[in-house]
Amino acid sequence: MKKTIALIAMLVVSFCRLQAQSENRISNSLAAKFAADFPHATSPRWTHDEGFALALFQSDGEVYVAYYDKSETRIALARKVTRTDQLPLHVKDALDKSCDDLGDSIKMGPIFELITASSTNYVVTVEGRAKTCTFRFDPMGNRIVMSKKPTRHYEGGIPEPVIARDRR
Numbered sequence: 090m091k092k093t094i095a096l097i098a099m100l101v102v103s104f105c106r107l108q109a110q111s112e113n114r115i116s117n118s119l120a121a122k123f124a125a126d127f128p129h130a131t132s133p134r135w136t137h138d139e140g141f142a143l144a145l146f147q148s149d150g151e152v153y154v155a156y157y158d159k160s161e162t163r164i165a166l167a168r169k170v171t172r173t174d175q176l177p178l179h180v181k182d183a184l185d186k187s188c189d190d191l192g193d194s195i196k197m198g199p200i201f202e203l204i205t206a207s208s209t210n211y212v213v214t215v216e217g218r219a220k221t222c223t224f225r226f227d228p229m230g231n232r233i234v235m236s237k238k239p240t241r242h243y244e245g246g247i248p249e250p251v252i253a254r255d256r257r
Contacts, residue, residue, distance in 0.1 A: 115142060119161045126163055127155065170200040170211070179230030180211050187224055187232060191217030216240055 133146040198214035
């Protein structure tokens with residue numbers, strides 16, 4: 090459980106880091122394992138974070154992050170979910186209810202599906218008028234609130250960061 094939570098937190102931070110970093114060097118054996126695991130991957134970008142090697146790549150039009158440990162064993166795979174209709178029905182229903190609980194004016198950040206050897210979880214940050222929450226859902230729609238904080242409101246003249254999109 091702790092390992093899953095740590096991987097989820099690392100997922101969000103690492104995905105942002107990977108978007109801005111250039112390619113790091115990796116060993117030939119890790120490159121071979123990655124190529125065997127993901128034969129259709131294009132443009133992998135590598136980084137190292139807290140003892141893990143992470144590869145951000147695209148495959149069949151979707152964005153993924155693969156996590157490898159120090160022994161070059163793949164320990165997790167994350168996929169960016171681009172639309173809520175790609176979620177399992179229980180997760181979609183639980184996410185809709187969570188969004189409704191936050192009010193009428195919400196913005197939803199990217200949704201990630203995190204797959205480890207023992208579990209699959211879906212992680213999303215939702216910004217409401219009063220609070221911003223990061224939720225984790227299991228495939229049955231059970232929700233865990235990973236973080237809850239007041240929503241930051243930006244004054245006129247200060248650009249709002251574009252980290253979320255309007256829910257439709």
